Amino acid sequence: MKLLKYLVPVLSLLLVTSCFNDDEFNADTSTNNSQKVDPVIAQNFGATIQRNFLGTVADINGSPLVNVKITIGNDEVRTDDNGVFIINNAQVFERFGYIKAQKIGFIDASRSVVPTDGTNQVKITMLPKNTTATTQSGTVETISLSNGAAVALQGAYVKENGEAYNGTVKVTLHHLDAAAPETQDQMPGMLYAQDAQGQERGLVTMGMLAVELTGSNGEDLNLAAGTTAEITVPVSQSLLVNAPQTIPLWYFNEEHGFWVEDGEATLQGDRYVGTVSHFSFWNFDIPVEKILLTVNVFDVLNQPFADIFVMIGSEFHGFRYATTNSLGQIRGFVPANQNLTYQIFFNGYCINESLPIQSIGPYTSDTEINLTGIELPDDTILSIETIEGQFTGCENIPIVNGYVRIYNNGVFTSANVVDGNFNTTIIRCLDDVNLNFAYHGYNYDTGQTSQIYTGEFTDPVTIIEITEACIEPPEPTGYFSIVLEDISQGFDSNLNYVTPNPNGFSMWTKHYIDDHLNMYLTLPSNELGVYNSNDEGVLFEFYLDSTHFFHSDYFEHNITFNLLEFGEIDEFIEVTYAGTYVDEFNETQEVTGTMSIIRSF
Known part of the structure; x- marks a missing residue:
């Protein structure tokens, strides 16, 4: 969906909902650990309920992330090739749901929501776990970003088990600007917190900082007991006028999915500076009293008005927007005892039209x-279209776990399929180019897809049908094998990617059905020959299961790669490898295997 780029929050309120047709109003990225906290505010979550979730996970460039582990309660799934996940009948609370996203090479991400009826559509952007800088234990050092965000380290670190750590420390640092619209998708949870007195609070953020420390063997590290670090975040110029001289600090608790008050920071020029005793995702926020606001939007025919932006503004704390779900609903926390406003925007499909601001x-x-x-602001160029239909598989059996994507005017809408049925509402332009639309279906359980259909809008409801979703994943274009001491695995793969880099290439593959299995390799040259995992420009990772995984950025290793073939386009790239690495249990493992992928560039 298109985003109204000029809707930049003045202050990020806690208006987050379960929609991006149905997420931004709902509103474990901590790094190494979070302090234990008694979730006193959980008593406010309400009764346990079941709700459906359809979400997408992307990187900071907007590219979908495949094979991300998604967890809601006891339910666990993986994202597909479109970065999409589906969990139906997930167990959440009336006022709180917590979705976690994990993938090797990225900081743990999450989204907390106030669940709505219907399908809760969630969008998560994951931050790369790249190394900002390295330091050494016993060394006092400040690690900074170009915008002034920084962490000052004293040099004393411990492993997760409390054992002292000595050696090289890799520091990952990410700053989230409170005035940037992408922050609401990149931040963990939502702006909902437990204060020092155990009371629930809404938050108005002035900026966030993620800090992760990793040892030379990939160990998660944290500050040694009794030591502290100083963290600094720049404050956006648009927010300085409202920035208090002192502000509470809050860390994100990965276990429970909300922020916890812990310390305070002071304003020094245009930056907040505070002291912390452990590392997590840290937030510099003004706490506010809050209430839960549910807004139902209906059109002139008293039908739910889906897929439109609703911007809620507060008297003192800026504004935030949300997108109505398929039932025309948004839900989220807003400041209590403050005059509010709302304004409705129509997604910028043809024109950036909006309705006048109203007070509530x-x-x-x-x-x-x-x-x-x-x-609609102008019904001569915009039209509301309702689309519904059925989705069946090869044996004419209704698809239980799947989704449909509808494309019109460069915008796509995803509709969850429940017991073979789906329905959604979109806004379209009334011009000759956009009389037709395209659509196809995805069987989330099998990976099979339908053909791409085209349809024409009809009044008052457009009925479509997707049958025989029997298109199998493409024939294998790659193969990989891996042999460890206690496991041997090999498989054909049809999900292979080969991309050039300035000097060499990267190749990546995963198994379609068992998408835990994947492997990634970057070599610094296309020249046939031998390379080592410690050479500059070499990156290697694999994931078989929760106890058999490797990433060359986080483990000690000595693995040799032999580039045997680098064919022309549509011909194979062949690599064999053998060597050793030190695993997460500090045990040396031998590894051998092959990678074979058809070249695509």
Whole structure:
């Protein structure tokens, strides 16, 4: 979906919801550990309920991330080739749901939401776990980003088991600008917290900082007991006028999915500086009293108005936007006892039209309101279209776990399939180019897809049908094998990627059905010959299961790669490898194997 690029939050409120057709209003990226906390505010979460979730996970460039582990409660799935995950009937709470995303090479990510009825669509952006700088134990050093974000380290570190660590320390540092619209997708959880008195609070962020420390063998590290570090974040110029001289510090608790107050920072010029005793995702925030606001939007025919932006502004704490779900609903926490405003935008499909700003509130307790009779700003160029239909597989059996993507005017909408049925509402342009639309279906369980269909909008409802979703994944274009002391694995793969880099190439593969299995290799040259895992420009990783995985950035290693073939386009690249590495249990492992992928560039 298109985003209104000019809707940059003045201050990031805690208006986050379960939609990006249905997420931004709901509103474990800690790094190494979070302090234990008694989740006192969990008593406010309400009763246990079941809800459906359809989400996408992407990197900071917007590219979908495959094979991300997604966890909601006891349910665990992996993202598909589109970066999509589906969990139906997930167990959450009436006022709180927590979605975790994990992938090797990235900082753990998450999203906390206030679940809505219908399908909760969630968007998560994962931050790369790259090395900003290295330091040594026993060395006092400050690691900085170009924008002034920094962490000052005293040099004393421990492993997860509390054992002292001596050696090289890799530091990963990410700053999130409170005024940047992408922050709401990159931050963990939502802006919802437990303060020092155990009370729930909404947060208005002035900036965030993620810090991760990794040992030379890939160990997660943290600050030694009794030591501290100083963290600094720059404050956006647009926020300085509202920046208090002192502000509470909050860390994200990965176990429970909310922020916890721990210390304070002071404003020094245009930067906040604070002291912390452990590393996590840290947040510099103003706490506010909050209520839960549910907004239902209806059009002139009293039908739910889906897929439109609703911007909620507060008297003192800026604004945030959300997108209505398939039921025309958004839910989230807003400041209590403050005059509020709302404004409706129409996604910028043809024009960046909006309706006039309207006043609501103030509210002293949880509130549900209906916005009725909402009209398009110009019905001569925009139209609301309802699309519904059925999705069946090869044996004409309804698809239980899948989704449909509908494309119109360069915008796609994803609709969850429940018991073979789906429905969604979109806004389209009334011009000759956009009379038709395209659509196809994905069977999430098998990876099979349908053909791409085209349809024409009809009034009042467009009925479509997707049958025989029997297109199998492409024939294998690659193969890899790996042999360890206690496991041997080999398989054909049809999910292979070969990309050039300035000097060499990268090749990546994974198994379609058992998507735990994957392997990635970067070599610094296309020249046939022998390379070592410690050579500059070499990167190697594999993941077989939770106890058999490797990444050359985080483990000691000595692995030799022999580039045997580098064919022309549509011919094979052949690599064999053998060597040793030190695993997460500090044990030396021997590894051998092959990679064979058809060259695509």
